[in-house]
Amino acid sequence: MAKDNRITALYERLSRDDEMQGESNSITNQKKYLEDYAVQHGFGNIQHFSDDGYSGTNFNRPAFNFLLTEIEAGRVGTVIVKDMSRFGRNYLQVGFYTEMMFPKKNVRFIAVNNGVDSANPADNDFTPFLNIMNEWYAKDTSKKIKAVFKAKMRDGKRVSGAVPYGYYRKPEDKQTLYVDEASASVVRRIFQLACDGMGATAIADTLSEDKILIPSAYARQNHPEDCQCTNYHDPYTWNATTVGYILNRREYLGHTVLGKTTRDNFKTKRKRIANEDELLVFYNTHEAIIDQEIYDKAQRMRKRVSPRRNSEKPAHRLSGLLYCADCGSRLAYINSKPKDGKIYDSNQAFRCSRYHNKYHSCTGHYIKASTIEMLIYQATKRVSQYVLKDEKEFVEQLKAQYELQCEKDNTDDKKELLEAKRRMMDLDDLIKGLYENFTLGRLPERQFNRLMTEYDTEQSNLEQRISELETATERISTKAVQIDKFVRLVKKYRDFEELTTPMLNDFIEKVVIHEAEGGRTKDRTQQVDIYFNFIGNFVLPLSEDEVEALQSEEARRAEEIAERKRKSSKKSTQKRNQKRAEIKAKAEAGDPEAMAEYKAILEKGRQNNRKRSEKMRELRMSDPEYRAKMEEKERLALEREKKRQERATKKKKIALAELKEQAEKGNQEAVRELEERRAIARERSRKSAEKRKQRAENDPEYAKYLEERNTEYNRRHTARRKEQMEALRARAEAGDQEAQSQLAERKQYQVRATVKSYRKMRDDALSGDPIAKVRYEKTLAMRREAYHAKKSEQTA
Structure with a gap:
């Protein structure tokens, strides 16, 4: 296409905010204005590109996109707009098009009211500032609109037209929600299915099979005035996202929750879910559909539900309840089927889901399903009987355990939090010192980059850990046991003989499985922590008879294990000594292989002796009394060495003073010796300074220490000299001749x-x-x- 025949594009845009400013900015007026300008200035082949109702911060406009397509194809020669704000209100994107894309495509750009014409570059110096001001206007407008919405929400007023499924609004009262019984019954059913252990996907499939209308289809059919979504594939096809959204909504408790989504940047349409501290919650503003107990139970059960996988293996009722004590992951259910068709008790079991994981490996934490079910049943039975027997004592014991645990957790977390924050401050100082040494040329770039990477990684990990600890500390301080609810639960299921699935879900919060000790032997032991709903990990107090019986059983087992170990050790020692005697006999007979093997045996024995000695020393050092004794012995030795050095220094000073006195009297031998001593001292000082300098170049922490030490030394030295000088001046001013002479x-x-x-x-x-x-x-x-x-x- 010839250049003379290219299009003159007249671009017009109008947003909803611009409509409030009057008729002058309307699309019709813009078209007439731009046509008159084009005709007067001799532009031909005119074509309009108009976007009506689109914000200047949004560049995804139909006509604008079509204009860009025409420019890319080389069919546009000139683009004319009324002013820069009509083209857009994002100064970066406007600058990209006008300063880079249009010149590249040889397109002339004209903004009539602003006097901008790319054909005259010298007149366009002020254009970037116009773009910035246009964007500022959009940003300011966005702030004002958000402020209006925030003010309404702080007053508890709804600013969104969305109505939660299960409610409707009356035309004369847009702020109050009223229960719609037909849809509310579906909401209650969804929460009940969640309480029964069904996941969101299973609930969605159940509702789809029962031909229940999805929320948007129900609103379109029964409350069209509140319907905001009319596009759906099938009015009876539910999905897990919709079910999860319903289960998350606190409006069903009778509360108004506002500000659930927010937009951080006015330039984009992308929204994010608001944090908990950003929400505005107003309690008991309308009729509730479900109560708090059902809502809390549904949330607990949702955490237990394992994600659905493409597998036909049946799930166990304990799936989602068992957790690994080491890595915190859930335990996976194992249901093996031997080829011979025989069924064993160990076929059904649980083990850590990260066992043999390629990236985050963990040990097995294997436990049979029948064993853990028996333990849960026994624990639940014992706690229930204890509550029914003496409720008052149970309450006292629970409170005592809870306070002790909270104090322990809080103390440990606060101590770790304090250490983490202190380390963060140290890292800040280290990085400052590192940067100063680098800029002054004291540290090579390679070492600077390596140390900066290490410090930055450590700081990132510390920031994450500090956030976790602050959250944990706050959670501990606000957490509380709900004794009344647990007591009601026990009374509800009194005198049970088996633990049904509903009872299991009501009683058990989680079960933490530790790694077993003792291997696959009859000495195998494994710790299992059972956490009950409402009260946590409650440990039953043992009676004196139970404690005595338990201690007796533990002593018996320990003695039995020790006896087996003694027999096994004795047998192994006899076998080893016999083999060693045979090798020794062959070595004495001159067999070279036996001689080498016997030599290796002796060396191994010596190594074992050294290791045993080292281990015994470590054990002795772990003894507080022995360690205190050794520390006292070391302290006394250091004091003796310090006194010895002081005596030696004093002798040297006396000798040096005498030497100086002889030198001042003219003794040439004393002068020569004094000079030699000073030369030796200077050389020693120079070497020491050189070592300090080299170490400081490679160790920023040591460099910082040296700098602080020198600063402190200079400060003290200066203060002492200043004090001496002031005293000398005072004496001189008082007429002391000697002081005047010293001052001069x-x-x-x-x-x-x-x-x-x-x-x-x-x-x-x-x-x-x-x-x-x-x-x-x-x-x-x-x-x-x-x-x-x-x-x-x-x-x-």
């Missing part, structure tokens, strides 16, 4: 030291030392500034 000598010394330090700094800067160079330039700048200030004062 100090001033001369300071002048010499300043000149010496300045010359050293200058020489180091000229030799290429970056730190000295920075200091030198700073000193020169200060001197120049002082010089000009002095000249200004003299001139004035």
Whole structure:
């Protein structure tokens, strides 16, 4: 297509907000305005592209998209809009089209009212600011609308037209929800099925089979004024999402819940589910369809339901109740069928779902289904009998256990939280020091990147852990046992002889399975923690007879196990000694293989002895009394060494003072020895400083420690010298001749030291030392500034 025949695109846009500003921005007026401009300026082949009712922040507009298609095809030569705000209110996207896409496609862009014409680039300097202001207008409008909606919601008023399934609104009262009995009965049925252990998918299939109208179809048929969704494939096909949404809604408890979704950015239409602290909840605002007990039970049962898999294996009634004590995952149900057709008790069992997992492996935590069912039945039976026998004692015991557990959990979590926050602060300081060393050239880039990656990873993990601990601490402080509900539950199922599935769901919250000890032997033991609904992991107090019987049984089992181990060990030792004697005899006879094997046996024995000695030392160190004794012994040794060093230092000082005195008297031998000692001290100091410098370059923590130590030393040294100087000045001002003489000598010394330090700094800067160079330039700048200030004062 020839360039002269390309389209002149006149683009018009109108949003709902623009309609409030009057007729001047209407689509008709925009078309007439742009046509007149095009004709007056000689543009031909005019074609309109109009978007009516679309926001400027949304670039997914039908006419706009068609215009872009025409531009991509090369059929558009000029795009004309009334002003920049008609084109869009997102300055980044507007800038992309006008500054990048249109010039690339050789398209001229004109915004009439703003005086923007891409044919005259020099006149378009202010265009980016126009785009920013247009976006600000859209952002400000969005804020105001959200503020209006928030204010209404804070007053408990609904701003959405959606009505929960099971309710309807009267035309004269749009704020109050009224129960629709026909649909409310379906809601009650959904919650009851969830309480019975059915998952959302199974509930949806049940409702579909019973030909129950889905919520949108029911609203369209019975309450068309509240119907917002009319597009659905089948009015009787329920899905798990709809069922889950109904089970989540707290409106069925009689509460009004507002602000459930929010949009973080006005530029996008994407919404997110609001956090719990962002919700506005108003309690008991309308008639409830279900009560709190059923709602809570439904939520508990939903957590237990395992996701449906493409498998024909039947689920066990304990599925979803058993959890691994180590990794926290659910235990998976195993229902093996041997090829011989025989049925064994061990065929049905549970084990950790992460057992032999490729990415998050865990041990088996294997337990037979019959065993865990028996344990749950016995625990439930014993607790029920205890409650019925003495309810008052049960309440006291439960409260005591609960308070003790809460205190323990809270103390552990708070301690870990405090340590995590302290470590976060340390990491912040380390990263600052690391960055300073890198910018000053003290740390190579490779080490800087490696350390920064390590610190950043540790900080990310700490941030996540701190959030978890804060949530756990808050949950512990707000959690409470519900004793009355559990007592009512026990009285409801008094004198039961078997644990039915409804009873199991009512009584048991979860069961935590620990890894078994003792292997596959008759000494196998396994800890099982049973958590009851409303009261948690309640441990029954044992009577004196029960404690005595339990201790007696444990002692018997321990003695039995020890006896078996002694017999096994004795048998193994005899067999090992016999084999060793045979190898020794062959080695003494000159067999080279036997000699090598016997030598290896002796070396292994020596290694075992060393390991045993090390283990015994560790065991002794784990004994508090032994450790305290060793620490006291070490402390006394350190004190003796410190006193010895002090005596040696004192002798050296005395000897050095005498040497200085001899040197001052002119003793050449003393002068030579004194100079040698000073040279040795300087060399030792230089080596020590070099070691500190190398270590600081590779260890940011040590570098930070050195910096803090030097800062503190300089602070104390300066304060001490200042105090001495002030005392000397005071004495000199009082007329003390000796003090005046010392003050004059100090001033001369300071002048010499300043000149010496300045010359050293200058020489180091000229030799290429970056730190000295920075200091030198700073000193020169200060001197120049002082010089000009002095000249200004003299001139004035």
